[in-house]
Amino acid sequence: DAGITQSPRYKITETGRQVTLMCHQTWSHSYMFWYRQDLGHGLRLIYYSAAADITDKGEVPDGYVVSRSKTENFPLTLESATRSQTSVYFCASSLTGGVTTEAFFGQGTRLTVV
Amino acid sequence: KQEVTQIPAALSVPEGENLVLNCSFTDSAIYNLQWFRQDPGKGLTSLLLIQSSQREQTSGRLNASLDKSSGRSTLYIAASQPGDSATYLCAVKGYNFNKFYFGSGTKLNVKP
Numbered sequence: 484d485a486g487i488t489q490s491p492r493y494k495i496t497e498t499g500r501q502v503t504l505m506c507h508q509t510w511s512h513s514y515m516f517w518y519r520q521d522l523g524h525g526l527r528l529i530y531y532s533a534a535a536d537i538t539d540k541g542e543v544p545d546g547y548v549v550s551r552s553k554t555e556n557f558p559l560t561l562e563s564a565t566r567s568q569t570s571v572y573f574c575a576s577s578l579t580g581g582v583t584t585e586a587f588f589g590q591g592t593r594l595t596v597v
Numbered sequence: 598k599q600e601v602t603q604i605p606a607a608l609s610v611p612e613g614e615n616l617v618l619n620c621s622f623t624d625s626a627i628y629n630l631q632w633f634r635q636d637p638g639k640g641l642t643s644l645l646l647i648q649s650s651q652r653e654q655t656s657g658r659l660n661a662s663l664d665k666s667s668g669r670s671t672l673y674i675a676a677s678q679p680g681d682s683a684t685y686l687c688a689v690k691g692y693n694f695n696k697f698y699f700g701s702g703t704k705l706n707v708k709p
Contacts, residue, residue, distance in 0.1 A: 516697070525701035526686070541696065573640060575697075585631060586688070586697055588641040 486510075489574050489589035496564050496596055504559045504592045506574030514577045515557040516586070517541075517549065519570040526573065532557055564596045599624045599691050603700035610677055611708050618672040618703045620687035625665050628690040632661050632672050635684045635702070644685075645672070677707045 487508040496502045506515065517529040518541075528541030530549040538549050546568060548560045557576075561568055574589040600623040610616055620630070629648045633641040645654045645661040647670065653662040660673040670687055684702040691698060 518699075523701075526688075526699040528696055528698075531696065575641075584629075585643050585646045586690075587643060588633075590640040591638075 487574060487576055487587055487589045489572075489592050492590065492592060494592060494594050496594070498565060498596055499563050502561050502564055502594070504561075504572055504574075504594070506557045506559070506589060508555055508557075508574075508576045508587075510576065510578070510587075511554055512576035512578050512587075513554070514579065514584075515551065516575040516577075517547070517557070517559045518573045518575065519543065519568075520573060520591075521570050529559065529572075561594075564594075566596050568594065569596045570594060599627075599689060599698040601687060601689055601698050601700040603685075603687060603703050605703060606701065607704040607706075609706040609708065612677060612679060614677050614707075615673070615675050616677055616705075618674070618685050618705070620670040620672070620700055622668045622670075622689050622698070624691065625668055626692045627665065628692065630661075630663055630670050630687060630689050631697070632659075632670075633686040633688065635686060637683075641686065674705075677705075679707045679709050681705060682707050 490505045516531040518526045532538045532551045535554045572592045575586045577584045577586045602621045604619045631646045632644040647654045647663040658675040663670045684704045686702045688697045688699045
């Protein structure tokens, strides 16, 4: 299907485990983003990428790792999951960084760390 | 750092009312402002995008305005319907690295 898809939609993992959230977009958008959404904090940027092999930190990058070897994929890895990383994670993409470009979001991954 | 605030946090109105949601931001150096809708347990759906040079955008019953100098945007919903019930989020794209900064949202409930 065209668009931006995240997998899995739901994930339960144990403290200390490594977990990877996947994001795939079919539009060849240059920019991709990872956000987490928590009550009381709204959406906060974790990492973003301007193109393949170019990534940079957002507001809350600690404990997360990203890579972007291909334009269409932007996986987010929690190296050693903690309970504070329980959240809903959203991936987004935009065509370019220009004035007219909208951001499009995936359906989210609800991650629970127990 | 850009701060985006949305007021009110929650709003409940009877069906048919016209309503206004507010969004304010602290840094006027923005590329654009985007309004989203989020249904419970779902992702974000883009509603309207206003470029920094524009004053307003319209789509159906929705009208969004932007006053960059005062750091404000409003989303006007005409003749509200129960299907409009959702959380509405605004986000600004700053000059710095094309990041989007989000408000915490306004949760709208339209009662039949």
